[in-house]
Amino acid sequence: MRPAESDTPPYVARVERLVADDGNNEMMVRVRWYYRPEDTGEGRRVFHGEKEIFLSNDYDMQSTQTIQGKCVIHTLQQYMKLKYVGVDDYFCRYEYDAGERDPQVAAGERFTPKSVTVYCKCNNPYNPDAYMVQCDTCKSCGLQT
Template sequence: MHAKGKAAKKPRWVHNWSWEGESFEGKIWLRNDELELDRTCYRAMRHKEGDIVRVRDCVLLRSGPRKTDLPFVAKIASLWEDPETSDMMMSILWYYRPEHTDSGRRPDDLPDEIFASKHRDHLSVACIEDRCFVLTFNEYCRYRRLVRFFQEGVYPMATPVPDPEEGYCRKDRLPPGCVVPDLLFFCRRVYDYRIKRLLKNPY
């Protein structure tokens, strides 16, 4: 007779997401002008389809009811549980598309370019449409170059030079192979949403 093992705890699904990993007590913010709050936080969450989204990942968020509405882009700063409703929440930093700024898209704005901001907010994870990738301009150029090679059937020759991504601090922020173009962006400027101006990205 086999001893019965301890039953695995079933994940609790909210909006088709469940927490991944152990919880911890952390500080989160709701908006720019509000004080930090103590909340039960998590470092990652898993979608029912298997995708995992972690803190510091970027996501597309629904912006309207029509399919033609461009999704908003945001970086996840923290993942936490609402103590009153038990809803799965995220604190985010907004990115701005040129179309979402006061000046709108200008002739010198490149395709796939978005602007970082210090605009903080919080939302339910129900708003997430998909994970996306926001690269630096250099990362973006390297990625597009590799994609072009593969599309043309040209594969870069192996060299004794080490892979530049090995040990790269942003390696987990890079796309895992070819991704749908709508999920790829680059950022080289900051949009100050308070004074409505574009600034050079200091990073």
């Protein structure tokens, strides 16, 4: 989806439904938003891939005029098998609860699943953009579950 600011990367959303807006004689789309790590309460972490996004529970109606193009959202496993990662390729391994910001809910509690495969003893999830021989933090190697 086209952002209002030209220096902002495009927004990513899944089109759920097309709707005719008879009042304005315009087609609208109901979308379900994807969030980038930096757009969440937790922010971007060392294990987040450059093309990682989170499927949210945030829905909205947008004009079809704001659609910039089509992209492909892969699972992490599909993404890691790509021979070439194009500008329109992204991956998603978490869902993000974008509900009201309750100060009693820790940022990490807004993600599903609560845990994913990790690559080291310090329990950092795998970053597909980083060629890993060993973890830079704990110096461990090998996938853990």
